[in-house]
Structures are given as C-alpha cells and as structure tokens.
Amino acid sequence: MALILCLETATKNCSVALSKDGAFLAAKEFAGENYSQAELLHTFIQNVLDEAGVKFADLAAVAVSAGPGSYTGLRIGVAAAKGLCYALSIPLISVSTLEVLATPxxxxxxxxxxxxxxxxxxxxxxxxxxxxxxxxxxxxxxxxxxxxxxxxxxxxxxxxxxxxxxxxxxxxxxxxxxESLPYPSAKDMLALAHKRFTDGAFEDVAYFEPFYLKDFIAGGGK
CATH class of the missing domain: 3.30.420.40 (ATPase, nucleotide binding domain)
Known part of the structure; x- marks a missing residue:
C-alpha cells in the first residue's frame, strides 16, 4: 500500500491531496486573491491526514509541485515536502507544475x-x-x-x-x-506521483531545488 501526500503550492491555489496506490483519498485546497501557503499549508496537510484516518508515519512518499510558478509558493511547498521526507525517512517525488495543470x-x-x-x-x-x-x-x-x-x-x-x-x-x-481551469491542483498530481513512485523516480532530498525557470528579482516578484 503506497500512501502519497501531494503538495501543490506554485500558484494562488494552496492545495494538498492524499492518494492510496494512486487513488484519491482526501484533499483540501483554497485559492484566494493572495498567496496563503504559509498560513494554510501545514493545517491542510493535517486536515487531509485526519480526514483519511492516517498518520504521518503511514506515508510512503511526499510529492511536490516542482515549478515553474511563484518563487515564494514553491519554496514553501518544497521546504515542507523536504522536511517531511527527512523526518519520516521517505522518498521525495517532484512533478512539473505545468504537467499537473495539463493533466485534467x-x-x-x-x-x-x-x-x-x-x-x-x-x-x-x-x-x-x-x-x-x-x-x-x-x-x-x-x-x-x-x-x-x-x-x-x-x-x-x-x-x-x-x-x-x-x-x-x-x-x-x-x-x-x-478560463475554466485557472490553477493546478494537488488532486491532479495523484496518478503522476504514483507512477513516479512505482518507477522509483525520486529526488535527492538534500539537494533538490524548485524549477524557478527565471532568476528571482528581490522586490519584483511573487
């Protein structure tokens, strides 16, 4: 049984989903006018685990949207994913943000x-x-x-x-x-993450960085 926690934070949609062997179990997301990942992400993670009736120790992997997207949003999502993977000694999976958006x-x-x-x-x-x-x-x-x-x-x-x-x-x-699909969702990461899990396509937790695509300009971006 592979329980994979999926985090999508590259846009204004703060989104968390959980799958079992690629099948949907639970999800929580919110897209507002501003970026709210710092306030909502960890609460959403706990909400999703509680809804599914599982514990952190039950997770087999964490998948994160790798970018491109918001600099701050990507950093928050990747930091959370890497922290969980370190603490739980489980693999890290990354998925292209644009591939997630294209999937549905x-x-x-x-x-x-x-x-x-x-x-x-x-x-x-x-x-x-x-x-x-x-x-x-x-x-x-x-x-x-x-x-x-x-x-x-x-x-x-x-x-x-x-x-x-x-x-x-x-x-x-x-x-x-x-205009019906403005933001990527963690719910659309489930099958992509499960395939990478079964293929053993894992990231190096110590060295993985988001795919920013462009250099960060202080004071000029998200």
Missing part, C-alpha cells in the same frame, strides 16, 4: 497549452498533445501577436496566464481560451 484537460484533437501568469505579458508555458506528451518544452514566453504561429493545429490555452490572451489572440481561429 481532456482533448480529442489539437494541443493543450497550460499557462501560468508571470506578470505583464509573460507566462510560463509548454505545449502538450492530447495524451500529455510534451510537444514544446517549458519556457518563459513573452506573448505577442506572433506567439504560437508555428502551430496550425487547434491550441487550447488555459491557466491563470491564459486570460490575458483573449484580446491578443481574438483574430486567431485555431486558438481557444478556456
């Missing part, structure tokens, strides 16, 4: 384009096919009217970075803006 979006054709807001007209993004295979790698992209012109296929843009694209891409018939 179902397409029959075309490509998924999850986007996380990186301020102004910049987004963290990648392109996935309908089976979640990477087509264009993760990048920090400054959007303009020529963005994604190399794609003739239908592109479905979603995430909190996609809302800024509505006017920019209004003339592009192959681009769809979907």
């Amino acid at each position: 979006k179902q397409l029959h054709s075309g490509y998924k384009v999850p986007m996380l807001d990186a301020r102004r007209m910049e987004v963290y993004t990648a392109v996935y096919d309908a089976n979640n295979q990477i087509i264009e790698p993760v990048s920090a992209k400054i959007l303009d009217e020529h963005s994604f012109e190399n794609f003739s296929e239908t592109l479905v843009l979603f995430g909190d970075g996609a809302t800024k694209c509505k006017e920019l891409f209004a003339h592009r018939t192959n681009i769809i803006i979907d």
Whole structure:
C-alpha cells in the first residue's frame, strides 16, 4: 500500500491531496486573491491526514509541485515536502507544475497549452498533445501577436496566464481560451506521483531545488 501526500503550492491555489496506490483519498485546497501557503499549508496537510484516518508515519512518499510558478509558493511547498521526507525517512517525488495543470484537460484533437501568469505579458508555458506528451518544452514566453504561429493545429490555452490572451489572440481561429481551469491542483498530481513512485523516480532530498525557470528579482516578484 503506497500512501502519497501531494503538495501543490506554485500558484494562488494552496492545495494538498492524499492518494492510496494512486487513488484519491482526501484533499483540501483554497485559492484566494493572495498567496496563503504559509498560513494554510501545514493545517491542510493535517486536515487531509485526519480526514483519511492516517498518520504521518503511514506515508510512503511526499510529492511536490516542482515549478515553474511563484518563487515564494514553491519554496514553501518544497521546504515542507523536504522536511517531511527527512523526518519520516521517505522518498521525495517532484512533478512539473505545468504537467499537473495539463493533466485534467481532456482533448480529442489539437494541443493543450497550460499557462501560468508571470506578470505583464509573460507566462510560463509548454505545449502538450492530447495524451500529455510534451510537444514544446517549458519556457518563459513573452506573448505577442506572433506567439504560437508555428502551430496550425487547434491550441487550447488555459491557466491563470491564459486570460490575458483573449484580446491578443481574438483574430486567431485555431486558438481557444478556456478560463475554466485557472490553477493546478494537488488532486491532479495523484496518478503522476504514483507512477513516479512505482518507477522509483525520486529526488535527492538534500539537494533538490524548485524549477524557478527565471532568476528571482528581490522586490519584483511573487
């Protein structure tokens, strides 16, 4: 039995979920106007364990959203995950934040384009096919009217970075803006984390760092 605790803190959604052999057991999350991971994360972790009727000692691994995303949010999530892994002597699993965001979006054709807001007209993004295979790698992209012109296929843009694209891409018939999925959720990490667990794809707890993608600028970012 593999109980995996999943933490998603890369955006304004502070999200915690617990799985047993990849199946959902419990979850707790909150997305407000501001970042609230520092206040809510550890309470949510305890809430989820209590709801599922398990103890910290029962956990087989901790999975954390690795980024890109909010600098502060990522640091809080990774610090919590590493602390638990150290204390419990269990493995650490990391999952791409954009892959988590892309996972619940179902397409029959075309490509998924999850986007996380990186301020102004910049987004963290990648392109996935309908089976979640990477087509264009993760990048920090400054959007303009020529963005994604190399794609003739239908592109479905979603995430909190996609809302800024509505006017920019209004003339592009192959681009769809979907505002129904603004943030990644720990609930969508469960299967991804379980596969990495069964594959033995673990991080070095001592040296693992979030995938910030861009250098931190003091006083200028999240």
